Amino acid sequence: MVLTRERNTLDHAIWPATARATPDGDVAVGGVRLSDIAERYGSPVHVMDELDVRQRCREFRSAFPDAEIAYAGKAFLCRAMARWIAEEGLALDVCSAGELAVARSVRFPAERILMHGNGKTPEDLRAALSYGVSRIVLDCASEITRLAALVSADRPAQRVLIRVAPGVDGHTHPAVATGGEDQKFGFSLASGVAAEAVRRVLAQPGLVLTGLHCHIGSQITSVTAYQQAARRMADLLAAVQDEHGLVLPQLDLGGGFAVPYLRDQHGLDPLTLAEPLLTTLRSACEVRRVPMPRVTLEPGRAISARAGVTLYRVLGIKHTATGRVFVTVNGGMSDNPRPSLYGARYSMRLVGRHAVPGHRSVTVAGRHCEAGDVLVEDAELPADLRPGDLLASASTGAYHHSMASNYNLVPRPPVVGVRAGESRLLIRRETETDLLLRDVG
Ligand SMILES: Cc1ncc(COP(=O)(O)O)c(C=O)c1O
Ligand SMILES: N[C@@H](CCCC[NH3+])C(=O)O
Numbered sequence: 001m002v003l004t005r006e007r008n009t010l011d012h013a014i015w016p017a018t019a020r021a022t023p024d025g026d027v028a029v030g031g032v033r034l035s036d037i038a039e040r041y042g043s044p045v046h047v048m049d050e051l052d053v054r055q056r057c058r059e060f061r062s063a064f065p066d067a068e069i070a071y072a073g074k075a076f077l078c079r080a081m082a083r084w085i086a087e088e089g090l091a092l093d094v095c096s097a098g099e100l101a102v103a104r105s106v107r108f109p110a111e112r113i114l115m116h117g118n119g120k121t122p123e124d125l126r127a128a129l130s131y132g133v134s135r136i137v138l139d140c141a142s143e144i145t146r147l148a149a150l151v152s153a154d155r156p157a158q159r160v161l162i163r164v165a166p167g168v169d170g171h172t173h174p175a176v177a178t179g180g181e182d183q184k185f186g187f188s189l190a191s192g193v194a195a196e197a198v199r200r201v202l203a204q205p206g207l208v209l210t211g212l213h214c215h216i217g218s219q220i221t222s223v224t225a226y227q228q229a230a231r232r233m234a235d236l237l238a239a240v241q242d243e244h245g246l247v248l249p250q251l252d253l254g255g256g257f258a259v260p261y262l263r264d265q266h267g268l269d270p271l272t273l274a275e276p277l278l279t280t281l282r283s284a285c286e287v288r289r290v291p292m293p294r295v296t297l298e299p300g301r302a303i304s305a306r307a308g309v310t311l312y313r314v315l316g317i318k319h320t321a322t323g324r325v326f327v328t329v330n331g332g333m334s335d336n337p338r339p340s341l342y343g344a345r346y347s348m349r350l351v352g353r354h355a356v357p358g359h360r361s362v363t364v365a366g367r368h369c370e371a372g373d374v375l376v377e378d379a380e381l382p383a384d385l386r387p388g389d390l391l392a393s394a395s396t397g398a399y400h401h402s403m404a405s406n407y408n409l410v411p412r413p414p415v416v417g418v419r420a421g422e423s424r425l426l427i428r429r430e431t432e433t434d435l436l437l438r439d440v441g
């Protein structure tokens with residue numbers, strides 16, 4: 001069997017750190033063959049490379065040694081992930097009582113948890129207070145009074161940050177752009193609403209303002225956008241110092257650092273960002289005569305995306321009258337909604353066997369009842385692809401399982417962790433019994 005080198009290599013920009021192509025056409029991640037994982041746990045199945053996650057955590061910590069790195073749990077959270085994050089010394093950003101429940105179940109240190117959300121419910125706030133999370137990031141005026149009312153007189157004041165909309169364009173997909181004025185997150189800096197939020201928080205005895213926060217969006221490649229946000233936030237730090245004589249010790253610049261999903265795409269790695277961002281912030285603080293605050297960063301995707309691989313079985317191959325070839329797999333928009341939500345592009349690779357030479361461009365479609373349920377529009381796959389073959393999609397560790405749905409009442413796939421030649425179930429496959437449990441009518 002002849003295989004070109006190009007097709008048998010793995011691009012580690014998008015595949016997990018431990019991924020290796022095996023001589024017989026398979027891929028091993030964490031020392032475990034993907035075809036063995038599909039055999040043992042069924043498909044579709046998400047695979048998470050523990051070492052990849054840990055390495056990404058270490059890269060952030062060494063690029064920003066003085067900063068707090070808070071993993072954004074919305075990208076992917078389960079108990080094992082929360083333990084890895086805690087062990088690597090990161091903090092955790094949660095944005096619901098549900099995410100907090102996972103953190104709580106592994107006793108993630110409350111001192112290292114921040115709670116976010118533009119619409120936190122009273123239940124979210126109560127859960128945060130009851131676990132004693134170190135900071136709650138306030139996002140709208142009514143939340144200031146709601147939280148203050150929940151903080152009882154006999155407990156210590158709650159530390160809070162204020163989320164600011166800094167008016168920065170991160171040049172990303174509109175659905176995940178959160179730095180500008182015309183979106184739902186935060187208090188506007190330009191209109192003075194953020195400065196008014198500071199006044200309101202300072203008037204609440206149950207709340208202690210410890211800093212400011214902004215998050216300009218997700219999948220951002222521009223260092224300049226982060227620099228601009230840092231300057232604008234330094235403006236507000238200075239304004240708070242001037243008006244209230246208050247030095248805020250923390251500045252949370254959010255997450256959003258891009259990762260590549262295809263070999264020709266660019267990401268924004270922590271080492272590239274660190275020096276220009278911190279230099280900009282330091283000099284902005286100097287010019288405005290405010291002390292340099294402690295920086296927090298909140299990477300989600302940049303920690304977990306590349307650790308993930310999703311495996312699918314080919315169910316059928318269809319040739320349309322227009323000449324298009326559809327390869328239908330046993331998953332789709334319920335385990336990966338990103339192509340239909342953002343037009344996100346992915347790769348697909350045959351694993352588990354060698355193909356005879358010869359590739360063609362095909363559309364990999366999901367099993368859901370939507371014409372738009374397409375995972376990859378233009379996958380280069382072997383011409384001898386057949387039903388039963390196993391396909392692997394790389395960079396699926398962030399915003400896949402966490403955004404999965406039960407559309408068409410298809411149970412959500414399991415998540416399997418791999419490390420040092422061993423695999424273990426982290427989240428089991430959802431069953432029809434699970435689905436029926438909620439249906440109590
Ligand atoms: C407040 C906040 N922090 C951090 C993140 C993590 O974003 P990303 O996964 O793009 O790093 C998000 C999501 O965009 C967010 O809303
Ligand atoms: N869900 C988005 C990112 C949103 C980040 C959360 N604020 C994605 O899949 O790219």
